[in-house]
Amino acid sequence: MSLTREELERYKRHTILPEIGVEGQQKIKNASVLIVGTGGLGSPIAMYLAASGVGHIGLIDFDVVDESNLQRQIIHKSGNVGISKTISAEATLKELNPYLKVSLFNMALTADNALDIIKQFDIVTDGTDNFATRYLVNDACVISGKVNVFGSIRQFEGQLSVFGTKEGPCYRCLFPEPPEPGTVPSCADAGVMGVLPGVIGTLQATEVIKQITGIGEPLTGRLLNYDALGMRFSEVKFMKDPDCPCCGDNPAITELIDYDAFCGTQQVLTADITASELKEMHMKNEAPFLVDVREPAELLQGEIKGALNIPMREVQVRMHEIPKEQTVVVYCHLGIRSAHVIEYLVKQGYTKLFNLTGGYDAWESLG
Structure with missing residues (x-):
């Protein structure tokens, strides 16, 4: 469908650019983009693509929208706390651009549905x-022949690249193996500067937009x-790996796999204790031995009285400080x-271990 007179007026700051023009704006309108995740990164991606005139998002x-999301997930509003993120995001996008078509998938992206969903978009x-979802998105895009515009954030740092182009490398060319489970904390555990996802x-x-219109130099390879703290950008160049199991000359990955198993992120089965149960034990002076595996900076949020702080990365060398003969409750942020940590300690012969459900966050909510 051709651009209407109203749309031409709306997008005229684009169309007067020789690199885009009316032809380029028509390509933008005809394009479809799938945004995986409507959180910190998905918010500015969706809003700017909608404002730019992408026809189908x-x-x-x-x-669902949580109060703690609002510090950075600008597509969501205070009044939408508790409702589906996709529904919340759609309302913002439709208000931003009434010419937009939005398709909602209120579900997790999985190996079972990824190919069917991704094939609907350019x-x-x-x-x-x-990491499990990143490898899933990568493999599904390579198998489907779709470009994957990748971004990641943590604390004060961000990364960006373009994967899955015809001649370019994929995510596995750059990161053949995922990190060890628990070694790279999520934003929920490590924190993130509110404006950082806006930049990335x-x-x-x-x-x-560059991929749709064919302008400029893409971030391929x-x-x-x-x-953010140093206000510096740097760049690392990397090549397509001919031996890559996904996009190489003889790919071994021709169908989607179990990505939780690949990344070692299956649910760890532990004996749990709730914050209220632990609080009751404290009140009765029956508190167990407490081990706080958060980083020192996280202790500024607060501590449980009497807990021994051993950051997760130090557990292996400080394990001797944790008694085997006592009941031990281990906790982090969530x-x-x-x-x-408990999974590791069990392998070292510990038996009386409990995980604090919801971590310190749950403890703090009790007041």
């Missing part, structure tokens, strides 16, 4: 925060690194890192 996310943007997400949207 797909949003996939299984989560380009995919990865705004996720976990906007750059992702830029790369999408280049990893752009952003250091209970994820502590579960992996």
